[in-house]
Amino acid sequence: MVPLSYYLALSGILFACGVTGFLIKRNIITIFMSIELMLNGVNLSFVAFAAHWHALSGQVFVFFVMVVAAAETAVGLAIIIAVYRTRETLNVDQINLLKL
Amino acid sequence: MTTSLHLWLIPLLPLIGAAINGLLGKKFSRQNVVRVALIFCGAAFAMALYVAYRFPSLAMPHLETVAPWIRIGSLQVDFAFYLDQLSLVMLLVVTGVGFLIHIYSVGYMWEEGGFYRFFSYLNLFMFFMLTLVLASNYLMMFIGWEGVGLASYLLIGFWFTKDSAAAAGKKAFIVNRIGDFGFLIALFLLIKHFGSLNFVEVFQSISPLKPETAGIGLLTTIGILLMLGACGKSAQIPLYVWLPDAMEGPTPVSALIHAATMVTAGVYMVSRSHVIFERAPWALMVVAIIGTLTAFFAATIGICQTDIKKVLAYSTVSQLGYMFMACGVGAFSMGIFHLMTHAFFKGLLFLAAGSVIHAVGGEQDMRKMGGLRTKIPWTFWTMTAATFAIAGFPPLAGFYSKDAILWQAYSSPYGSWVYWFVGVFTAFLTSFYMFRQWFLTFFGEYRGEGGEHHDPHAGAVSAPHGDEHGHGGIHESPKVMLVPLVVLAVFSVIGGWVGSARFGGFLSPVFHSALPAVQMAAREPGLSEGVLTVISVLAALFGFGLAWLLYKQRPQLPRQIAETLGGFYVAVLNKYYVDEIYATLFVKPLVDGSTHILWQGIDRDVIDAAVDGGADGAREVSDTVRHMQSGNLRSYAGWIAAGAAVVIVYMIWMGTR
Numbered sequence: 001m002v003p004l005s006y007y008l009a010l011s012g013i014l015f016a017c018g019v020t021g022f023l024i025k026r027n028i029i030t031i032f033m034s035i036e037l038m039l040n041g042v043n044l045s046f047v048a049f050a051a052h053w054h055a056l057s058g059q060v061f062v063f064f065v066m067v068v069a070a071a072e073t074a075v076g077l078a079i080i081i082a083v084y085r086t087r088e089t090l091n092v093d094q095i096n097l098l099k100l
Numbered sequence: 101m102t103t104s105l106h107l108w109l110i111p112l113l114p115l116i117g118a119a120i121n122g123l124l125g126k127k128f129s130r131q132n133v134v135r136v137a138l139i140f141c142g143a144a145f146a147m148a149l150y151v152a153y154r155f156p157s158l159a160m161p162h163l164e165t166v167a168p169w170i171r172i173g174s175l176q177v178d179f180a181f182y183l184d185q186l187s188l189v190m191l192l193v194v195t196g197v198g199f200l201i202h203i204y205s206v207g208y209m210w211e212e213g214g215f216y217r218f219f220s221y222l223n224l225f226m227f228f229m230l231t232l233v234l235a236s237n238y239l240m241m242f243i244g245w246e247g248v249g250l251a252s253y254l255l256i257g258f259w260f261t262k263d264s265a266a267a268a269g270k271k272a273f274i275v276n277r278i279g280d281f282g283f284l285i286a287l288f289l290l291i292k293h294f295g296s297l298n299f300v301e302v303f304q305s306i307s308p309l310k311p312e313t314a315g316i317g318l319l320t321t322i323g324i325l326l327m328l329g330a331c332g333k334s335a336q337i338p339l340y341v342w343l344p345d346a347m348e349g350p351t352p353v354s355a356l357i358h359a360a361t362m363v364t365a366g367v368y369m370v371s372r373s374h375v376i377f378e379r380a381p382w383a384l385m386v387v388a389i390i391g392t393l394t395a396f397f398a399a400t401i402g403i404c405q406t407d408i409k410k411v412l413a414y415s416t417v418s419q420l421g422y423m424f425m426a427c428g429v430g431a432f433s434m435g436i437f438h439l440m441t442h443a444f445f446k447g448l449l450f451l452a453a454g455s456v457i458h459a460v461g462g463e464q465d466m467r468k469m470g471g472l473r474t475k476i477p478w479t480f481w482t483m484t485a486a487t488f489a490i491a492g493f494p495p496l497a498g499f500y501s502k503d504a505i506l507w508q509a510y511s512s513p514y515g516s517w518v519y520w521f522v523g524v525f526t527a528f529l530t531s532f533y534m535f536r537q538w539f540l541t542f543f544g545e546y547r548g549e550g551g552e553h554h555d556p557h558a559g560a561v562s563a564p565h566g567d568e569h570g571h572g573g574i575h576e577s578p579k580v581m582l583v584p585l586v587v588l589a590v591f592s593v594i595g596g597w598v599g600s601a602r603f604g605g606f607l608s609p610v611f612h613s614a615l616p617a618v619q620m621a622a623r624e625p626g627l628s629e630g631v632l633t634v635i636s637v638l639a640a641l642f643g644f645g646l647a648w649l650l651y652k653q654r655p656q657l658p659r660q661i662a663e664t665l666g667g668f669y670v671a672v673l674n675k676y677y678v679d680e681i682y683a684t685l686f687v688k689p690l691v692d693g694s695t696h697i698l699w700q701g702i703d704r705d706v707i708d709a710a711v712d713g714g715a716d717g718a719r720e721v722s723d724t725v726r727h728m729q730s731g732n733l734r735s736y737a738g739w740i741a742a743g744a745a746v747v748i749v750y751m752i753w754m755g756t757r
Contacts, residue, residue, distance in 0.1 A: 019741050023734050092733055 125216025279332015323383025388428020395421025531643025
C-alpha cells in the first residue's frame with residue numbers, strides 16, 4: 001500500500017510543474033497543457049483522499065473536473081485556433097492588445 | 101357682507117403688461133410697446149378708481165383672500181389683499197402718479213434703446229408696489245418690498261453699459277439688503293411670539309399689550325428692526341447713501357421709484373405697523389430722531405449739490421425724513437398726508453428736471469444752465485409750482501402737509517420743541533436750496549455751450565453723466581411729456597386743500613388706536629398753531645429771499661461765502677465724506693476680509709485644498725497601483741500563484757499552531 005503522502009507529493013509536484021510551465025512558457029498550447037497538468041495534479045489528490053478515506057465523493061468530483069476540463073479544452077482550442085488565424089502567432093507576449 | 105372687488109386684478113394687470121412687453125416686446129414696434137404698457141397700467145389705475153368709488157359702501161377693513169399659500173403648523177399665510185383707508189390712499193397715489201409717469205416716459209424714453217425693456221420694468225415695478233400696498237400680511241408685503249427693490253435695481257442700472265449706473269444699481273440693492281435683514285428678523289420675531297403674520301391677527305394680539313415704557317422689550321425690538329428695514333427702503337440715516345447714486349437711472353424712474361412711490365414704502369410700512377410702534381415709545385423716539393436728523397442732514401448736503409437731479413435726490417431724502425418725523429411723534433396720518441403731497445410735487449420736480457435735461461441736451465449740471473425761463477415756459481411754470489409747493493408756500497400742497505407735521509412735532513405728546521425747531525430750520529434750508537436750483541436753472545444768462553445757436557440737428561451735446569439726449573438746441577419737450585407735468589402741477593397746487601384735519605379724519609379709522617391715553621400726559625403747547633404756521637412760512641420766505649440774493653442779485657457772493665467757510669464747505673460739498681467713511685469702515689474691511697480670509701484663506705486653502713488634495717492623492721495611489729495591471733497574462737498568473745502560495749503557507753501555519 002502506497003502511503004497517502006506519496007500521492008500528495010506527486011500531486012504537488014505535478015501542480016508545481018503546471019504552474020511553472022504556465023508562468024514561463026510563451027506558446028499558448030504549452031500554457032494550455034500546463035493548465036491541464038495542474039488540473040490533473042489536483043485530480044490526483046482528490047482520488048488519493050477518496051481512496052484513503054473510502055469516500056466516493058472525491059472520485060465523483062474528479063469526474064466533474066474531467067468533464068469541465070474537456071469542455072474547457074474544446075472551447076480553449078477553438079479560441080487558440082481563432083487567435084492563430086487572426087494573429088499568425090501563438091506567442092502570448094505578442095497577443096497584448098489589452099495591455100496598458 | 102362680503103362683496104368682492106377682485107383686488108387681485110390690480111397688481112396682476114401691470115404684471116401681465118410686464119410679461120407681454122418683457123417676453124415679446126423685442127419684436128414690437130415702439131407704438132405697440134407703449135400701448136401694452138399704458139393699457140395695463142391704466143387699467144390698474146381704473147380699477148383703483150373703481151375701488152375708490154365703491155369704497156364708502158365697504159366694511160373696513162376689507163379683506164379678500166385669493167388662495168392659501170403657506171400652511172406650516174399654526175402659521176398660515178394666504179394670498180390675501182387688505183383694503184382700508186390707508187391702502188386706498190397709497191393705491192390711488194401709486195397708480196395715479198405711476199400712470200402719469202408712464203405717459204411721461206413715452207416721450208422721455210422715445211429715443212432710447214431698450215425701450216420695451218424699460219416699460220416692462222416699469223410695469224413690473226407697479227406690480228410689486230401694488231402687492232406691497234395691498235398685502236394683507238407681512239410676508240406678502242415683504243414680497244412686494246423685495247420686488248420693488250429688484251425693479252429699482254433693474255431700472256437704476258437701466259443703462260448698464262455705463263459703469264457708474266451698474267455700480268449704483270448694485271449699491272442700492274446691497275444697502276437695501278441691510279435694511280431688509282432687519283425687516284426679516286422682525287417678521288421672525290412676530291411669527292415666534294404671535295404665531296401669525298396677518299395684519300389683523302397680529303394687531304389683535306398686540307392691542308391688549310401695555311406700552312413698553314420701562315425699557316427695551318419685545319415690541320421695541322420689533323419696532324426698531326422694522327425701522328431698520330424702513331431706513332433701507334426709504335433712504336434714512338444711516339442707509340440713505342444709495343438714493344443719491346440711484347439718480348443714475350432714467351429720470352422718469354427717479355420720479356416714480358425714487359421720489360413718489362417706492363421710497364415711501366418705509367413710511368407706509370411704519371404707519372401700517374402703528375399698533376406696534378404706539379406700544380413701543382422708545383422705538384417711536386428712534387423713528388422721530390432718525391427722521392429729524394435725516395431731514396436736516398440731507399438738506400444741508402442738498403445746498404451744495406450742482407447736479408440738478410442730485411439736489412432733488414437729497415431733497416427727497418430730507419422730505420422722507422419729515423414723514424418719519426411725523427410717524428415718530430405718533431402723527432401717522434400726517435406722515436401719509438405729506439407722503440401724498442410729496443408724491444405730487446416731488447414727482448413733478450423730477451419730471452420737470454427731466455424736461456430741463458431733455459431741453460438742454462443731456463446736461464445735468466445746473467452751473468451750465470440758466471435763463472431757461474423763456475425757452476421752456478411750460479416746464480418753467482410747472483416746476484415753479486412744484487418748487488413753491490415743496491418750499492411750503494401757502495396755499496400749495498407742501499405747505500399744508502409740512503405745516504401739519506411741524507405742528508404735530510411741536511404739540512403731540514411724543515413731540516418736542518427740538519423736533520419742531522430742526523424741522524423749521526430744515527424748511528428754511530429746503531426753501532433755500534430749491535430756489536437756488538430754480539434761480540440757477542431758469543434765471544440769469546444761459547451758461548451752457550452752444551445752445552440756441554446750434555443747428556437743431558447738429559448732433560449730440562456730450563453727456564458726461566446721465567441721460568443721453570442729443571438733440572442740440574434748447575427746445576420744449578413734446579406734449580406727451582408736458583401733459584403729466586401739468587396734471588401733477590395742478591395736484592401740487594390743490595393737493596393740500598383737502599386739509600390736514602379732513603385727511604386725518606379720513607384715515608382715523610386706521611389709526612384710531614393711535615396715542616392711547618396710557619402713556620405720557622398731554623403737554624400744554626406753549627405756542628398756538630397759528631404762530632407756528634407764521635414762523636414756518638417766514639422760514640420759507642427767508643429761504644427764498646436768501647436764494648434770490650445769492651443766486652439772482654449777487655451771483656458772485658456764493659463763491660466768496662464758500663471761500664470763507666473753507667473746510668466746512670468742502671466737507672458739505674463732498675457729502676460729509678459719508679460714502680468714504682462707509683467705504684473705510686464697512687466696505688473695505690468686508691472686501692479685504694472676503695478676499696484674504698474667506699476666498700484665499702478658507703475657500704482656496706481649506707475647501708479647495710481638501711477637495712483637490714483628495715483627488716491628487718487618489719490619482720497618485722492609482723498611478724502606483726495601476727502598474728500591477730500590466731496586461732501581461734503571465735504576470736497575473738504569477739500574482740495568483742503567489743497569492744495561493746501565501747494562503748497555503750498561512751493555512752499550514754495555522755494548522756501547525
